[in-house]
Amino acid sequence: MTSARIVLFGATGYTGRLTAEALLARGARPVLAGRDPDRLAALAASLPVELPTAVADVDRPAGVRRLVEPGTVLISTVGPFARWGEPAVTAAIEGGGVYLDSTGEPTFIRRVFQRYGPAAAAAGASLVTAFGHDYVPGNLAAELALREAGPDAVRVDVGYFLTGDMARRASAGTRASALGMILEPMYGFRQGRIRHEYGRTRVFEVDGRRRPGLSVGASEHFALPRTHAGLREVNVYLGWLGNLTRAAAALSRATPFVAAVPGARRLTEAAADRVVRAGRRGRPPVAAGPIVTQVVAEAYDGAGRRLAGVELHGGDPYEFTAAILAWGAVTAAGPDRPGAGALGPVEAFGVAALERGCAEAGLLVV
Numbered sequence: 001m002t003s004a005r006i007v008l009f010g011a012t013g014y015t016g017r018l019t020a021e022a023l024l025a026r027g028a029r030p031v032l033a034g035r036d037p038d039r040l041a042a043l044a045a046s047l048p049v050e051l052p053t054a055v056a057d058v059d060r061p062a063g064v065r066r067l068v069e070p071g072t073v074l075i076s077t078v079g080p081f082a083r084w085g086e087p088a089v090t091a092a093i094e095g096g097g098v099y100l101d102s103t104g105e106p107t108f109i110r111r112v113f114q115r116y117g118p119a120a121a122a123a124g125a126s127l128v129t130a131f132g133h134d135y136v137p138g139n140l141a142a143e144l145a146l147r148e149a150g151p152d153a154v155r156v157d158v159g160y161f162l163t164g165d166m167a168r169r170a171s172a173g174t175r176a177s178a179l180g181m182i183l184e185p186m187y188g189f190r191q192g193r194i195r196h197e198y199g200r201t202r203v204f205e206v207d208g209r210r211r212p213g214l215s216v217g218a219s220e221h222f223a224l225p226r227t228h229a230g231l232r233e234v235n236v237y238l239g240w241l242g243n244l245t246r247a248a249a250a251l252s253r254a255t256p257f258v259a260a261v262p263g264a265r266r267l268t269e270a271a272a273d274r275v276v277r278a279g280r281r282g283r284p285p286v287a288a289g290p291i292v293t294q295v296v297a298e299a300y301d302g303a304g305r306r307l308a309g310v311e312l313h314g315g316d317p318y319e320f321t322a323a324i325l326a327w328g329a330v331t332a333a334g335p336d337r338p339g340a341g342a343l344g345p346v347e348a349f350g351v352a353a354l355e356r357g358c359a360e361a362g363l364l365v366v
Helices: 014-025 037-046 061-065 086-095 106-123 136-149 172-181 220-227 242-259 264-281 317-333 345-349 351-360
Strands: 006-009 031-034 053-055 073-076 098-101 126-128 155-163 186-190 193-197 201-206 209-215 233-238 292-300 306-314
Touching: 006 014, 006 317, 014 317, 031 037, 037 053, 061 086, 073 086, 073 317, 086 098, 086 106, 086 126, 098 317, 106 126, 106 186, 106 220, 126 317, 126 345, 136 155, 136 220, 136 292, 136 306, 136 345, 136 351, 155 201, 155 209, 155 220, 186 220, 201 233, 201 292, 209 242, 220 233, 220 345, 317 345, 317 351, 345 351
Parallel strands: 006 031, 006 073, 031 053, 073 098, 098 126, 155 233
Antiparallel strands: 155 292, 186 193, 186 233, 201 209, 209 233, 292 306
């Protein structure tokens, strides 16, 4: 059992429901929070244990703020995060709580680290963003690879790969977040600092196959250089697109010009809103077969020599996200609360504990 109060904001969404079930499996009794009281009541009634509910809407930040008191662990699965995620972050800071979220959106991740991190540190609050399939596995794999490589490592590359029918598996929230990211600037960590980046690609060797990846902004860029002072370059690649990677890279390079077109952002936001509304009416997404996750991290020295590599294998990314959020919340609600500020997964929980948590969530070092 946990000692601190856990609140799950966005509980009625797809990832929210999975997280509620994962929390129950760990013995936690979270408060289910969301904007629609009828959907909250229906969710609470469908679970094997009766849980309390609380109505809170991002359009009324004061209601979100009331969810958090000192020590509260607030999980947010309310996306797209770049549009709707900030009220939960500010609530956690003002309430002196611990914040975890399921975002994979580069713009929001950067905002949490750069805009809200200092305020959280001053208030004694903990912000652990992107604490799901995006981007816990890469942080762990990179940390293990860098430790094996030793002090000569100056660069680490991380690749995320999925095998299976993710087109059918993607939730409405994921699709809406992806639409919101189309016109947002990407970034990497190069020459010792965060830099804008568009359309960078590389090929990884995974299980004897050459798998291309497209660069993406992630939490690894902020977290890893703080635990490894000698790092000069951190690269994160998504390898979900296969043969479409080159076309996606070309589109990424055109992003600054497309974003400058009047009305372009309003169009993508309107499309994302339609996806979210359709998702609320539709059935949960189901893939035609099993989904396999493979995450690779490779450390290099200044001459470009590969010093170490680590590979993690797991299953369905949504199930992993729910399980690791539940693990993180229960851990943070106990005596091992994370420190203050915006933190990466290793900073928040330690590498040994994080590796155990990922293993319990089905992600293993191979």
